[in-house]
Amino acid sequence: MSEEERPSWSRHLEFIITCIGFAVGLGNVWRFPHLAYENGGGAFLIPYFICLVFLGIPLFCLEVMFGQFASRGPINIWEINPLFKGLGYTMVVLAAVIGIYYNIVVAYAIYFLFASMQSELPWMSCGNDWNTCQCRTPGMPVKLDDPMMWFKDNGLNCTDAENSNMSVVGSSEEYFYNHVLEITDGIDDAGEVKWDITLCNLLAWVIICVALIKGVKSMGKVVYFSALFPYVLMTILVVRGVTLDGARKGIDFYLTPDTDKLTQAKVWKAAASQIFFSLSCCTGSLTAMSSYNKFKNNIFRDSILVPIINCCTSFYAGFAIFSVLGYMSENYNQDVKNVTTSGPGLIFVAYPEALGEMPVPQLWSVLFFAMMICLGMGTQFPGIETIMTAFQDEFPVLRKKWTNVIFRVLICVAGFLLGLPQTTQGGFYLFDLCDIFVGFPLLLVGFFEIVAIVWVYGPWRFSEDILLMVGDSRPARYMYYFYFKWNWIIITPFLILAIIIYDCVEYEPIIGKHYPEWSEALGWLIVAFIMMWIPLWYLVGFCIRGGGKLLFDLSQPTIEWGPAKPEDRTIPRYQRLLAVQGNVSPQSNAGDGNKGNHDHTKRDLESQQDKFGTTQPQHNQSPPTPYDNPSFERDPPSYDTAAAAHQADYMTSL
Numbered sequence: 001m002s003e004e005e006r007p008s009w010s011r012h013l014e015f016i017i018t019c020i021g022f023a024v025g026l027g028n029v030w031r032f033p034h035l036a037y038e039n040g041g042g043a044f045l046i047p048y049f050i051c052l053v054f055l056g057i058p059l060f061c062l063e064v065m066f067g068q069f070a071s072r073g074p075i076n077i078w079e080i081n082p083l084f085k086g087l088g089y090t091m092v093v094l095a096a097v098i099g100i101y102y103n104i105v106v107a108y109a110i111y112f113l114f115a116s117m118q119s120e121l122p123w124m125s126c127g128n129d130w131n132t133c134q135c136r137t138p139g140m141p142v143k144l145d146d147p148m149m150w151f152k153d154n155g156l157n158c159t160d161a162e163n164s165n166m167s168v169v170g171s172s173e174e175y176f177y178n179h180v181l182e183i184t185d186g187i188d189d190a191g192e193v194k195w196d197i198t199l200c201n202l203l204a205w206v207i208i209c210v211a212l213i214k215g216v217k218s219m220g221k222v223v224y225f226s227a228l229f230p231y232v233l234m235t236i237l238v239v240r241g242v243t244l245d246g247a248r249k250g251i252d253f254y255l256t257p258d259t260d261k262l263t264q265a266k267v268w269k270a271a272a273s274q275i276f277f278s279l280s281c282c283t284g285s286l287t288a289m290s291s292y293n294k295f296k297n298n299i300f301r302d303s304i305l306v307p308i309i310n311c312c313t314s315f316y317a318g319f320a321i322f323s324v325l326g327y328m329s330e331n332y333n334q335d336v337k338n339v340t341t342s343g344p345g346l347i348f349v350a351y352p353e354a355l356g357e358m359p360v361p362q363l364w365s366v367l368f369f370a371m372m373i374c375l376g377m378g379t380q381f382p383g384i385e386t387i388m389t390a391f392q393d394e395f396p397v398l399r400k401k402w403t404n405v406i407f408r409v410l411i412c413v414a415g416f417l418l419g420l421p422q423t424t425q426g427g428f429y430l431f432d433l434c435d436i437f438v439g440f441p442l443l444l445v446g447f448f449e450i451v452a453i454v455w456v457y458g459p460w461r462f463s464e465d466i467l468l469m470v471g472d473s474r475p476a477r478y479m480y481y482f483y484f485k486w487n488w489i490i491i492t493p494f495l496i497l498a499i500i501i502y503d504c505v506e507y508e509p510i511i512g513k514h515y516p517e518w519s520e521a522l523g524w525l526i527v528a529f530i531m532m533w534i535p536l537w538y539l540v541g542f543c544i545r546g547g548g549k550l551l552f553d554l555s556q557p558t559i560e561w562g563p564a565k566p567e568d569r570t571i572p573r574y575q576r577l578l579a580v581q582g583n584v585s586p587q588s589n590a591g592d593g594n595k596g597n598h599d600h601t602k603r604d605l606e607s608q609q610d611k612f613g614t615t616q617p618q619h620n621q622s623p624p625t626p627y628d629n630p631s632f633e634r635d636p637p638s639y640d641t642a643a644a645a646h647q648a649d650y651m652t653s654l
Helices: 012-023 026-030 032-038 041-070 076-080 082-115 171-180 195-212 216-242 247-255 259-263 265-278 285-290 299-332 344-356 361-394 401-418 427-437 439-456 459-470 474-506 517-531 533-554 576-581 592-612 639-653
Strands: none
Touching (some): 012 216, 012 285, 012 299, 012 361, 026 265, 026 299, 026 344, 026 361, 032 041, 032 247, 032 265, 032 299, 041 076, 041 265, 041 299, 041 459, 076 082, 076 439, 082 171, 082 195, 082 344, 082 361, 082 439, 082 533, 171 344, 195 216, 216 247, 216 299, 216 361, 247 299, 265 439, 265 474, 285 361, 299 344, 299 459, 299 474, 344 361, 427 517, 439 459, 439 474, 439 517, 459 474
């Protein structure tokens, strides 16, 4: 591949499937169902789809149109406004941070996949080396019949524990936290590196490297499997789930509407946040992926189709999750709300325990974690490719044949090494910290992106660009002017701003048992590291392109600065005002000792006369203005001339 060549999708279908795989991730499985039942069940779908129309689709469409129009990566594309190029770097840093910690979840899923290939699922029993006296399997009584039942296996003597009022813990929970993670007491205790998790993380990065070694050419083939296979597995799990005893109980809990919650602001905020995050906007990935499209591709169709598929997938995944949780509540004789959770707790604790109660549990466990790995990889492939595309577009020399391969391998090696702190015994806390604090930069990037593209570049210029690309047909004009344009200008940015304000008002520090005060500062340092490229690049670019000189000139004292009384202005730089006003005469500098001052004043007066084109200053004459200078142009240069001058300055600065 030569330095000038830029790859493209072999087929447009590859772009569609890649975007679907990128948008449909682990959050569709572990976050949406939990949010739904917590915020009104079926009623939650009302704010969810409203936010899809006014936030999700417009923002998704903005990013894919932006990339397709310019065919550039998320850094190089900011030729649209060089001062906002720092926003491109922020997107790439954000994609890198998410890619590093997201890959840890994939590593956990790989670990569980291998653990599922045993004659007995290891998380379905107590009495192992990692278990405590609190361990209980499904159906086991809270009070042990024999406190010494595990003494022969691992030396546990639970006699004293039986006499105390301790709470019990499920066997799957102890397996995940005590064996898989070997978790410490807090983020301040990193512990040792977990080599089994580290090797799983390495395997995940090797898969990513192989899939991306030829860029979108190789990724476009891999996503046929990674993006579509999860739907096959999800359908199998749904069919199996709805046939279980108690499945109806879980599904009713998932869908039963509670319309009273629609009046609560937090429900609408939850719907908007889920739409925003589930579509994976604002990391530059959508821009990078769409930059490989053909210029005339029907991007309106794509930008509506992918978000709708993403939301329907979230809704569909809820049936696979809650049918099994209903079965779990039936077995444990508990309410569904007492056996469900969100995040890693759902994927690696509650759901595996439910799978272990099914016939042939190894089969269902392998299918489930294979689905998790595919969902994770479907998100990782475009995310990591974004980083590679960004730098290869910015530095085309990296596209040369062997340089391209070495560069891509080095990116994956760097991702693996930077993820090592999260594979330690205390690494789960660092993973959780990143997951908590990365949401705020995403919102800020989304807001600044709309400001830079729509507000600063201008809606009219952007309208011309879009219609140039999609065609000036009547349907395209109606869709753009009556839907997208007004969402971009008003509705979408103000929705994002409302979420930001709500998050700031309702924010609660994470300081607690596992997180000391310095961990809160560390979280905000992560935010600062991600966001600092926007103001840093803006200020440096502003100063390089003439803003520094302007600031220097504006910081200098005016000619009127100095002693208030004329007789006190005895040094030349304070006599400039007197010279202009005609208040300086040779007699004002009496004595030979002031002769030097007189000479300086005379020369200063002559320079003022030359500058303003006057031969003799007049009393009561107002100070000359720049308009009195014949060389000053009263009329500003034309737009084309100014633009050409600006471009010349910009190219010189490069």
